[in-house]
Amino acid sequence: MCIFAKVNRDLYTADNDLLSLCSRLYNWWKRPEGWGVWHRDQKAKSMTTISAMRLASLVTAINVLVASGFSIAAIFRPEAVVPAGSIPTQASLLLAMYAAARTIPLALFALAAIYKRATSALLILGTLAGAVQLLDAGIGLFQHDLGKFAGPLFIAVLQFFAVYLLHRSVRTSAPLL
Structure with missing residues (x-):
């Protein structure tokens, strides 16, 4: 039971980190100085x-x-x-x-x-x-x-x-x- 709790907690942490990363990338992309400037450059x-x-x-x-x-x-x-x-x-x-x-x-x-x-x-x-x-x-x-x-x-x-x-x-x- 303890092993399953640890695996579940690790998956939750990994999902949370991935969600945080995606959120940061999305926010960077939609900023005028973000993706658009990089792509234009x-x-x-x-x-x-x-x-x-x-x-x-x-x-x-x-x-x-x-x-x-x-x-x-x-x-x-x-x-x-x-x-x-x-x-x-x-x-x-x-x-x-x-x-x-x-x-x-x-x-x-x-x-x-x-x-x-x-x-x-x-x-x-x-x-x-x-x-x-x-x-x-x-x-x-x-x-x-x-x-x-x-x-x-x-x-x-x-x-x-x-x-x-x-x-x-x-x-x-x-x-x-």
């Missing part, structure tokens, strides 16, 4: 993440497609990428093929990450694509060619900015555990 954060993902996807796609386009163009028209006054040789064709061998896989993987909406992959590949453009700007500076310096530098800055916005939005919208 989460929706705003997710919209920020969506916007940042779209921007990073667009900038990364343009970046890798432009880089791949120039490396492919250099294979067919090496005079387009060699310094002014230089004569394209077999060596410039070979270097153009090396450039294409690096930029085409980067473009394919970046476009796959965009298609799959893989945020972490886009962060990594976007940063890599930005670093490649920054190095291309360094090569343009070394050649004293303003066009080959300013274009890649602009794309690199834009790429790093888009990756930064995506990283910040993902970091702020991550669930707290």
Whole structure:
């Protein structure tokens, strides 16, 4: 008889605790600063993440497609990428093929990450694509060619900015555990 009384008392206490918890959650939910604010904030954060993902996807796609386009163009028209006054040789064709061998896989993987909406992959590949453009700007500076310096530098800055916005939005919208 004593065991049944203890079990009954424990069930009553558990029911009472559950009722108290439900009551507190209901009161929190119906307050203007409760659920509604949290839900609106989460929706705003997710919209920020969506916007940042779209921007990073667009900038990364343009970046890798432009880089791949120039490396492919250099294979067919090496005079387009060699310094002014230089004569394209077999060596410039070979270097153009090396450039294409690096930029085409980067473009394919970046476009796959965009298609799959893989945020972490886009962060990594976007940063890599930005670093490649920054190095291309360094090569343009070394050649004293303003066009080959300013274009890649602009794309690199834009790429790093888009990756930064995506990283910040993902970091702020991550669930707290």
